[in-house]
Amino acid sequence: MMTYLKNVTTLKFIPELCTGCFRCIEVCPHEVFHKSGNRVEVYDRDKCMECGACMMNCPFNALDVEKGVGCASAIIIGALTKREPNCGCDTGTSCCG
Amino acid sequence: MEDNCCGGACGILPSKSRNEIGFFQDVLKMDSNVTFRENLDHLLVRFGKKRFAFSVKPGLYALGDPGAYDHVLVSANYKLTFDILRRSLKNRNLWVLILDTKGINVWCAAGKGTFGTEELVEKIEKTGLLEKVSHRKLILPQLGAPGVEAHKVQAKTGFRILYGPIMAKDIPKYLDAGLKTTVRMRKKEFPLYERIELTALEMIQSWKLILAMAGVSVLLTVILGDLSSLRISLDLSPFLLAVIAGAFLTPVFLPWIPFRAFAVKGAVMGLITVAGFLFLVPAPLGQMLFIGASVIAVSSFLALNFTGASTYTSLSGVVKEMKYAVPFQIGLLSLGIGFRIFFELLGRDL
Numbered sequence: 001m002m003t004y005l006k007n008v009t010t011l012k013f014i015p016e017l018c019t020g021c022f023r024c025i026e027v028c029p030h031e032v033f034h035k036s037g038n039r040v041e042v043y044d045r046d047k048c049m050e051c052g053a054c055m056m057n058c059p060f061n062a063l064d065v066e067k068g069v070g071c072a073s074a075i076i077i078g079a080l081t082k083r084e085p086n087c088g089c090d091t092g093t094s095c096c097g
Numbered sequence: 098m099e100d101n102c103c104g105g106a107c108g109i110l111p112s113k114s115r116n117e118i119g120f121f122q123d124v125l126k127m128d129s130n131v132t133f134r135e136n137l138d139h140l141l142v143r144f145g146k147k148r149f150a151f152s153v154k155p156g157l158y159a160l161g162d163p164g165a166y167d168h169v170l171v172s173a174n175y176k177l178t179f180d181i182l183r184r185s186l187k188n189r190n191l192w193v194l195i196l197d198t199k200g201i202n203v204w205c206a207a208g209k210g211t212f213g214t215e216e217l218v219e220k221i222e223k224t225g226l227l228e229k230v231s232h233r234k235l236i237l238p239q240l241g242a243p244g245v246e247a248h249k250v251q252a253k254t255g256f257r258i259l260y261g262p263i264m265a266k267d268i269p270k271y272l273d274a275g276l277k278t279t280v281r282m283r284k285k286e287f288p289l290y291e292r293i294e295l296t297a298l299e300m301i302q303s304w305k306l307i308l309a310m311a312g313v314s315v316l317l318t319v320i321l322g323d324l325s326s327l328r329i330s331l332d333l334s335p336f337l338l339a340v341i342a343g344a345f346l347t348p349v350f351l352p353w354i355p356f357r358a359f360a361v362k363g364a365v366m367g368l369i370t371v372a373g374f375l376f377l378v379p380a381p382l383g384q385m386l387f388i389g390a391s392v393i394a395v396s397s398f399l400a401l402n403f404t405g406a407s408t409y410t411s412l413s414g415v416v417k418e419m420k421y422a423v424p425f426q427i428g429l430l431s432l433g434i435g436f437r438i439f440f441e442l443l444g445r446d447l
Contacts, residue, residue: 071405
């Protein structure tokens with residue numbers, strides 16, 4: 001439906017390592033992957049939100065993506081404190097609802 | 098509890114550590130009735146009430162009267178989603194394993210890692226789930242996947258993970274179809290009512306920024322020496338406009354506003370809103386330029402922040418946006434302040 005910016009995703013797929021378990025298709029919330037024969041292909045890279053679900057659930061290391069907290073305030077805090085983006089509240093209670 | 102503990106002098110273990118060993122052994126009861134009071138709390142939490150304490154006890158819950166062959170669902174201990182889950186499961190016998198995500202919803206917790214492999218494995222072990230069911234299947238919400246490595250959980254516990262539908266309301270269909278999803282059940286959309294649900298908190302959370310901006314504006318008025326009440330009302334209203342444009346109108350009209358970048362969408366809505374305002378409420382030139390610039394800049398920034406609550410933006414995209422957006426916002430704001438000072442001093446001198 002809605003697409004964000006084009007050509008920014010850090011998603012990497014190594015087809016040679018894919019065994020066709022289809023876990024990535026099961027977990028991806030934006031239909032980035034499609035079946036291609038008995039393996040998988042990247043169908044729509046620009047829909048990727050870098051959540052990391054595919055990478056976490058691929059037992060064969062065929063997928064890699066740079067995931068992290070994506071909210072603007074977290075990035076600003078991270079840049080100012082010279083660390084990784086973080087919401088600044090590590091108690092677990094944060095801006096997320 | 099430990100609040101009344103004498104500090105260890107008595108030699109008896111404080112309640113916390115004594116309970117923790119068997120803390121998750123009890124099977125907790127869960128039903129599918131959500132009361133009026135609970136529904137009211139759901140609404141209030143969307144406005145920020147009790148947001149940091151809206152959780153349920155983690156552990157293994159029995160919905161109905163589940164036995165050794167009944168399915169096990171897994172979810173987070175955020176009361177809002179806990180209630181949404183259980184009201185979707187009327188007249189069923191199910192086990193529900195609730196993880197400790199510190200009251201955060203599944204998707205955010207998965208991103209942070211609290212709805213994750215370690216927590217899931219720990220709760221499986223501490224609740225004795227292996228003895229409660231004879232099958233070895235766990236049904237997880239699809240949006241828990243960013244935090245969970247299914248193959249690792251299987252290796253450590255013997256339980257095989259199946260990812261169920263995104264929405265709790267699809268779970269009955271999923272179960273009745275023999276644990277099968279449709280393509281639609283696996284797609285996360287961002288419909289209007291979900292966007293509206295988020296606006297209250299987006300607006301409320303912007304208060305610090307707005308207060309700072311109003312402070313700057315009032316300071317300028319004082320420094321420039323004109324304290325008529327009209328000026329002061331003009332000072333505060335732009336920032337309310339910015340909040341409406343960036344934290345309400347942009348989320349609501351999101352798919353229909355041109356451009357993909359949220360900061361640009363926010364700037365567009367800011368421009369439209371402030372143009373309308375200045376058409377109805379004319380002001381001296383310097384003031385107008387300041388109001389115009391600040392509403393666009395602040396609206397753009399608030400819209401940029403909305404990326405964190407959206408369902409389809411990526412970290413890489415937000416970083417790219419920010420490289421252009423934040424300097425633009427700061428620049429525009431400075432320009433606005435400069436124009437106001439310039440025109441007011443100019444007007445004075447003529």
